[in-house]
Amino acid sequence: MTDWKDEVEEIVFEGKIAVPYTWTVGSTLSKWYGELRDNAKIWGNRCPSCGKVYVPPKIKCNECYKDLNDWVMLPGTGTIETYTVVNYEEPDFHPKKAPFVYGIVKMDGADTGLVHLIDEVEPEQVKVGMRVEAVLAEEREGTIMDIKYFRPIA
Numbered sequence: 001m002t003d004w005k006d007e008v009e010e011i012v013f014e015g016k017i018a019v020p021y022t023w024t025v026g027s028t029l030s031k032w033y034g035e036l037r038d039n040a041k042i043w044g045n046r047c048p049s050c051g052k053v054y055v056p057p058k059i060k061c062n063e064c065y066k067d068l069n070d071w072v073m074l075p076g077t078g079t080i081e082t083y084t085v086v087n088y089e090e091p092d093f094h095p096k097k098a099p100f101v102y103g104i105v106k107m108d109g110a111d112t113g114l115v116h117l118i119d120e121v122e123p124e125q126v127k128v129g130m131r132v133e134a135v136l137a138e139e140r141e142g143t144i145m146d147i148k149y150f151r152p153i154a
């Protein structure tokens with residue numbers, strides 16, 4: 001008995017599916033995005049057991065599983081821990097035209113990294129350890145893009 005798949009040319013289509021969706025970010029991130037939008041403040045939250053400060057905040061500590069209800073206002077400055085230069089265009093996903101830089105910024109007062117754009121600097125000038133500051137959008141909507149990007153501290 002022959003398998004029909006052995007006798008048929010396999011035809012493959014490549015494509016993309018745009019799937020609109022809506023979801024709640026939950027109480028912890030709602031507070032975080034609300035403070036960013038309404039008061040232009042970046043907060044983290046601290047574990048009462050190990051002291052680790054998360055930004056963006058989390059509900060539970062990854063290390064101790066304790067509730068994280070202790071909010072800590074952060075100064076908006078930090079250090080680039082790592083980065084990548086994006087050189088391909090993907091206008092449906094990327095917030096700006098390539099080439100541009102995504103970095104992981106460890107904000108002062110926090111113990112975790114925040115992934116965001118690094119701008120106002122040429123990609124080849126970005127370095128691990130570079131000091132940066134958050135630049136907030138003039139009109140904020142309660143999204144991660146309320147932080148426009150991080151730029152080097154002059």
Ligand SMILES: [Zn+2]
Pocket residue numbers: 047048049050051052061062063064065066
């Ligand atoms: Zn902890």
